Amino acid sequence: MTVAPEREEYDVVVIGAGPAGLAAAATSSEAGLSTLLLDENVGPGGQVFRAIDSTPVTERNQLGADYWVGAELVQALRASDAEVIHRATVWSLDRNLDIAVSIGGASAFVKAKRVILATGALERPFPIPGWTLPGVMTAGAAQTMLKSSALVPDGPTVIAGQGPLLWLLAAQILRLGGRIDRILDTTERGNYFAALPHAFAFLTSPYFTKGLSMMREVKAKVQVVSGVTELSASGDGQLASMSYVAGGKREIIPADLLLLHQGVVPNVNLAMAAGIEHRWDDLQLCWSPVLDASGHSSVAGIAIAGDGAGIGGANAAVVRGRIAARAAVEALAPAAAAKLPAMASLRADLAKAERGRVFLDTLFRPAPQFRIPAGDTIVCRCEEVTAKDILDAVAIGATGPNQLKAYRRTGMGPCQGRLCGLTVTELMAQARGKSPQEIGYYRLRAPVKPITLAELAAVPKSEDDIKAVVRG
């Protein structure tokens, strides 16, 4: 069934129903603002709380206590008057705060006085040789299957990469009876030393004990190879084996399924397409929007909360959602803001939630060889462009990702750069001896997610159309 937005204009439109979006929409609505929450998934939760009100996994311990926090957020939202539409893909947002959204195959346009983007994170590309083979997928994709359908791997399975989510996924797979043959940990040894100065904050953060016990739980059941410096997947049209180097020794093992993960990065596509300024983050190695303390972006009226504002994790996302919503309330209905928690206390909550983040970012900073591929390794999957192709284009004058489009169609396929953008920026920066900030990123344009021609043709007619303008 198709549910169109009830109104043409709202005080606040929140995009994304993960932790930040759920919190933002509930806060904004509780303060009396007309609020619309648009979300792409079938139900609330985003990635971290995916399928929170529909998962077949009922034993709470299997997905962990952190997961079930999402249920409280959903309850708060449901108790509010916010209008919530799922399976709603926002495909355009511009600086006039005009929003185009596709719901059940039909597009509608709505206008907002304030927009809170809570579009979360994406997994960082992991461009190793063979990463495009069937049988290789991201850990996030595996987790989606696990949460929504309780599906876990049962053939020879290897997990490679690093980061907190990798260990969480491994623990979840094992708890649900899934199979993992080996974990190849790509954390650079030097990162442990680099992260040490930030360890105190981490030790006093909630991540520490949880993370440690999860790693212990996994290591008790699976062989973990640390210090992996090289990875490649191979097979004839289908993944058959994995090759890796650890401690200078190469080993080849059979695998049906390879799950890759080396952290998450802000999902910037909609924000960039709206014209919001982003900067390169040298620690997190990704683009992050330029925001003020309330999450407000360079485009008037648009705020960003959650991991889309820079990776901070679910707890920080919830607080950022509340901060952005409170700022919207302050602007649109100042009297109602008095009823909400004070901004100062929200900011204190945020500082607490972000404690330990620098340690994690430093420890799990992906190694260059896993971010910047060489030779025949595919960079752009949509157009099958290799690292060598890109270096060749640089050699004859391509200076940045947008210029590269003139030589190679990188970033012009259906993924709109989600799977290649960071790689292209870093690869070109390295080749040209420039910083990623100087090299820049693809200019992104709507539709941020493809829509069918038929769907666009079916939107309500404009005045232009009615006048049937004749070519001069």
Place this chain on the structure above:
Amino acid sequence: MTKNVDAIVVGGGIHGCSTALHLCLAGLKPVLIEKDYAGRHASGVNAGGVRQLARHIPEIPLSIRSMEIWEKISDLLDDDCSFESYGQVLVAENEEELAICRARVTELNALGFTHEELIDTAELRRLVPAVAETCPGGVVSRRDGAANPAQATTAFRRKAEQLGATVREGVAATNIRHTDSLWHVDVGAESFAAPVLVNAAGAWAGTIAATLGEPVPVETVAPMLMITSRVPHFIGPVVILRGRKLSFKQFENGTVLIGGGHLATPYQDRNETVLDWKSLATSARTVFELFPVMRDATIMRAWAGIEAKTKDDLPVFGPSSRHKGLYHQFGFSLHGFQLGPGAGAVMAELIVNGGTQTRVGDLGIERFYSPTL
């Protein structure tokens, strides 16, 4: 410290790049100054139509001159610019439109131009089998085609640099002035001086002309385009409609470009455009009606490039009416891409020889001034 060069070309669109290249071929050493990068705006993001079809009569000689260069573009640039020549077809959707087409072709023939050819419904369906059966005919220009605009503009820039042009990208030309019979321009910390200045600054050219005392009626526009996912090959020529705003081109990789001149809102100072999806929906509806095969295709991306449009839709091309050594090359009004190669060649002739065999006299800036001034 001022660097002396033979010519200063302001604007790294296909026009500025082509003029710089042709000046190099004539033995001059120009500097090409582009505030962003070559092909950043309309030249790099237009529909790529290489079209003689349906042009205003005063610019047809320039278009024909350009076509000769396009057909040998690899010889000039060592880059094929993805130029392909499957013709361009103007479709008449009814008998009235076909009558207008017939009159147009007759008029061109009387002027000695033969590139446009009237076609009946059978030939239309042979050329464009997917077109709706109700269309009675149209006009074809068989040598026309399309190229990759960013690739082409970049290739002109690259070749100009190889042949000795100095290229400055990412810094705007400022403080343009004429002293001691030389044009002076600041580019960041650098200064250049030359006896010749070419104003090929696209949407920014009107301001330059006005600053130099030659205002022209020109506005900034941003025509929108959208591109679809790959669909099975079903159409060779570029198709434009006689009666509705639509141009349509399928590339070799199967993607389809839909344009036609619906406008976005340009924010020139920010290098930004805001798209008008309701107008794009109009284009989508037209395609939906004419090409049922396209209905399930997905729209991958839409965009708009910023450019200059004059009051009479003709470019401002040729020497200044006021200043010695100043030449204008702007205001191509949504149809400048195909003209780029030829316009550069002709501009170099005007600069180096003081004249050209190609008829461009109707395009001069003086047309905007009454003879008494």
